[in-house]
Amino acid sequence: MSEITRDVLIIGAGAAGLTAANDLRKAGLSVAVLEARDRVGGRLWTDVIDGAMLEIGGQWVSPDQDALKDAIEELGLETYSRYREGDSVYIGPDGQVHRFTGEMFPVAPETEAEIARITDILDALVAEIDPDRPWAHPSAADWDSITWDAWLRQQTDDDEAVRNLAFATGSAMLTKPTHAFSLLQSLLMASSAGSYSNLVDADFILDKRVVGGLQQVPLRLAERLGDDVLLNQPVRSLEWSDAGVVATTDDLTVRARHAILAHAPVLYSRISFVPPLPRRQHQLHQHLSMGFVIKVHAVYDRPFWREQGLSGTAFSPYELSHEAYDNTNHGDERGTLVGFVSDANADGVFELSAEERKERILESLSHYYGPEAKNPVVYYESDWGSEEWTRGAYAASFDMGGLHRYGADLRTSVGPIHFACSDIAGAGYQHVDGAIRMGHLVASNIVEASRENGSAESVG
Template sequence: MLETDVVVVGAGISGLGAATALAQEGRDVLVLEARDRVGGRTENVEIGGQPNEIGGQWVAPYQSELEGLLEELGIELFPSHRTGEHVYVGPDKRVTRYEGHDAPLSDAAGRSYADAAAKLDELAAQLDPDAPWEHPDALALDALTYEEWLRREVADDAARDLLRSFLAGGFMTKPAQSFSLLAGLWVIAGAGSVDNLFEPDLCLAYRVVGGSQLIALRLAEGLGERVRLGSPVRDVAWGDGRVTVRAGDTEVEARAAVLAIPPNLVSGIRFEPTLPPWRYRLEQHLSQGAVIKALAVYETPFWRDEGLSGEGFAPYELVREVYDNTPPSGSPGVLCTFLAGESAEKTGYLPAGERRRIVTEGYAAFFGPAALEAADYVERDWSAEEWTRGAYCATFDVGGLSRFGPDLRRPIGPIHWACTDISGLGNMHMEGALRSGRAAAGEVLAAL
């Protein structure tokens, strides 16, 4: 039996952030990680001998706590490649090249989009990102689906379709009729504004030199032997001021535990005694979204030669978005997409080869037939990942956030919680993971 002050379950950014904060305060910590790597939803893959990412990757300027950590860790950012014209594929498959940040909507659609975005901003600004359930109209906002709100508030079809595509497809990664306006507003409030979340100049601003998994790798390096890989925690026995955690043959006794795992996975752990009923109820109303991230590799970023940025949106297609993920060296060319929400649900059944065809044909709709000739293809269906079971984040069903949100972070005896899924500012993003981990560490320090 190993003994420590605090046992942390999960070596994503939240768990490693919590463990680092505790260690900096002189506490003994041990981190148990199920996978044989750290980083959770951030994961580097090597393409052309250089790091690329198959999980989270962009850092937006509002992610201030994360940027502070990057500086501490000596990790640099580089501006995402977005130079050139972007491409929009409309409902009739018409391809339009455009510059700047706005998709080429008609004047009327543009005005409708701007009005609706302003309404979302106004509502999100009324939420406390740490406690959206406290909004005076939380029940009503949580009873209304995002789809219904779009129907009521956005008269123009193209504007509505784009707003649906951005929030439901791009972030919640589930259909717009399956989550509430309140749940969607929470993510906007977590980012600070609609622009911080949707505006490519902001949300796609930077990438991490060395790939985003480097953040977790460096944090783990700092913790050294206090991080144990290949240790899936399946049993937790808890009582007054003591907790015993078991992962295979490893048994750890501690004064407190931080469970830094996605909340949809908590039910996979056997607790002795069982957790209070409210905790199990909560989990039954949360589900992960669906995301398959796909990278296609080309000898060169051929689209750049044609004055294209490699970025595009196609709200009506399976391949709804595309980005230039070419490494800073400029070669090989890499295009990246997310088959998210309904696109993942529709294509998840198919063999990988079939999905590769769909993805490269989707890229060809933006950039022409050269996109069909990918030299390599890498994909990750995050729903198939045993230790995540979806992406980007676990979110509540309609009505769930106002009913169960207040219990999300409630400690149970010596057990505390962390994860981006339960964070306020930076919710759903690496920023939220870090903030959530540090907040849990603060809670534990106060409790010990």
């Protein structure tokens, strides 16, 4: 068992942990980043599967995501826009395919009016919320005690309007059934993107991609840290006291003044804390759980849908794959579609054999794009539910009532232990932008504490 000593130990080499590590290094503190996997990036993972470059994890950047945009620029990465020329496709309750342009789905005029009316209400509620402190709103307790689905159904009897409004924060974002989380949690999701309207605007939320893949962000951040990023080092135990921390992996001991837990909250309990974390954290952490979505990649010899004047953007709250997009790589002659199968639908298709699941999912894509969609040359399902060091996708959210009850302590440090990841972000919540914001925040808190305590802080 070898032993090292640093000022700060960071557990997890995702966007949050690597951002914090770089900031701390710049401030003159020594760091070690311990990563359980054999790669950096966590939920950012760009890989070549059967000859096709795929974004297995996160990939899109939206205009409001300043922290991510700054990181991309600072790291010298290039971005490009998602293909969006031509008509989008919507499938309604009758199974009919409708082509449309703009943001509003082609629904009956009375349904459209209901969607517009309730969107205005939601935008007004979201404007009242501080994404960093949604629990502080005077109505937070009430909004956290009604499910997203129940609140929408109180607003209108129009089922198609409810389904279309629900899926923006449901299947498409929190990736949980809409009866499983509260109105407050839904408002936080929207508020973290600026407004509910932003969240439902695919051209906004899925705006840009990074040439070569978004995993370049953590890869380049890790490159700067060199040997201070240690792979295949799952932290098994963390002893802590006012004097600092001692982390143990299978073959390494790290002593440090501070530790940053830079990974999904559902994994905190994988670490044995000595002494145990306080009661409040024990409780809080049990009320956060990961959503679940399958990201499906289908690569074709050419982007055939473009020949039909289709942008590739497709939605339907009635389809197995509730949303799908043109995901063709920059400069690639082949065409790639990406579709998403979320929450209970994802559970359902995992009951099937791999062949049947593929058939069902491609069948759903073919409803949007025609029969050619059934024959990709490369097919791949990102299954983050099976990833031991993530356990779901995209990120964690509170169960009913949890956000109001525990939210204020989400980011509260415990002695020398600090928390940072996209799952506990306000602005940028659940996104890479939020992970980076949390990384910066926790690093600046530690630097400030170190300055206040002067040389007594350094254990290096």
